[in-house]
Amino acid sequence: xxxxxxxxxxxxxxxxxxxxxxxxxxxxxxxxxxxxxxxxxxxxxxxxxxxxxxxxxxxxxxxxxxxxxxxxxxxxxxxxxxxxxxxxxxxxxxxxxxxxxxxxxxxxxxxxxxxxxxxxxxxxxxxxxxxxxxxxxxxxxxxxxxxxxxxxxxxxxxxxxxxxxxxxxxxxxxxxxxxxxxxxxxxxxxxxxxxxxxxxxxxxxxxxxxxxxxxxxxxx
Numbered sequence: 001x002x003x004x005x006x007x008x009x010x011x012x013x014x015x016x017x018x019x020x021x022x023x024x025x026x027x028x029x030x031x032x033x034x035x036x037x038x039x040x041x042x043x044x045x046x047x048x049x050x051x052x053x054x055x056x057x058x059x060x061x062x063x064x065x066x067x068x069x070x071x072x073x074x075x076x077x078x079x080x081x082x083x084x085x086x087x088x089x090x091x092x093x094x095x096x097x098x099x100x101x102x103x104x105x106x107x108x109x110x111x112x113x114x115x116x117x118x119x120x121x122x123x124x125x126x127x128x129x130x131x132x133x134x135x136x137x138x139x140x141x142x143x144x145x146x147x148x149x150x151x152x153x154x155x156x157x158x159x160x161x162x163x164x165x166x167x168x169x170x171x172x173x174x175x176x177x178x179x180x181x182x183x184x185x186x187x188x189x190x191x192x193x194x195x196x197x198x199x200x201x202x203x204x205x206x207x208x209x210x211x212x213x214x215x216x217x218x219x220x
Contacts, residue, residue, distance in 0.1 A: 028089055028193050031079035032201045035072065035091055039098075040208050042068060052103050053209060055150070065103060066110045069095040073115025073134065077122070081193075085182055086124045087173075089190045093137040093165055094201045100141025101153055101161075101202075102209065108145070112138025126186060129172035137165045152213075158206045159199040166195040 042049055048064040051057040057065070072095035080090025092115050100108020116134035120127050144153065144161060153161065170191040177183035 027081045028091070028197045029200075031076075031081075032091055032094075032197045034079060035076065035094065035201060036204050036208075039072070039205060043208055043212055050212070052107075053212060062103065062107060066099065066107050066114075069099045069107075069111045070114030073111055074118045077115070077119055083190050084185050085126070087126045087186045087190050088130075089193045089197075091194070091197050091201055092119060092130070093134050093169065093194075094162075094198050094205070096134055096138030097141045097162060097165060097198070097202055098205050100138045100143075101145055101158065101206075103142075104145045104150070105139055105142025108138030108140075108142035109135065110138070112136070125182070126173055126177055129176040130169070132176075133165070133169035133172050136168060140165065152209055153206060155203050155206050158202045162199040162202040163195055166191055166198055169194065 043053070046064070046068070048057070048061040049068065051061045052065045073092050076092035076094055077088060077090050080088040080092070083089050096108055096112035096115060099111035112135040115138075116131040119134060120131040141161070170187045173187050173191075174180070174183045177186060
């Protein structure tokens with residue numbers, strides 16, 4: 001189906017949804033799947049990562065953990081999908097959230113700074129709010145870790161947390177991007193995809209980590 005608007009054409013699916021939008025959602029979900037696959041490999045094969053998860057890590061383990069998830073955050077930017085006005089629908093906030101929920105506010109903040117500073121250096125209309133959101137994602141996740149007395153969130157609470165972080169992300173864009181009409185378009189085209197992708201991503205990461213704990217207990 002083709003819809004004519006403002007002298008242009010928009011291709012629609014059978015359900016009346018723009019095909020470009022469907023492609024963007026599928027692209028971001030594919031990116032999330034790649035992230036999860038690599039994350040699972042790291043969790044199961046890198047000793048430093050497991051020691052952080054099992055709360056018996058040394059300083060160098062935390063450094064390795066932070067650098068790896070910092071790279072994951074950068075990776076989450078590059079595998080995002082470009083949208084309106086150069087905004088990138090991405091899963092950059094996912095790694096800082098995982099870091100904070102697993103290892104606390106200092107590690108979460110450090111991972112958020114790595115991903116956030118990298119995003120800031122890329123520039124663009126949304127670079128400032130997006131950078132701040134990534135830093136806050138790690139910091140707030142770490143504060144939740146403290147409030148939960150170092151226990152990992154369950155699946156549904158983790159998804160709700162990711163939802164809240166992406167809503168904050170959108171709110172920062174509305175506050176800091178001008179003109180307001182541009183901010184609205186960026187938020188309404190990017191944030192819904194990021195809410196879904198990051199919520200699903202954090203849920204699967206939590207499942208993997210809980211599964212790692214369960215496997216360790218069964219072996220013991």
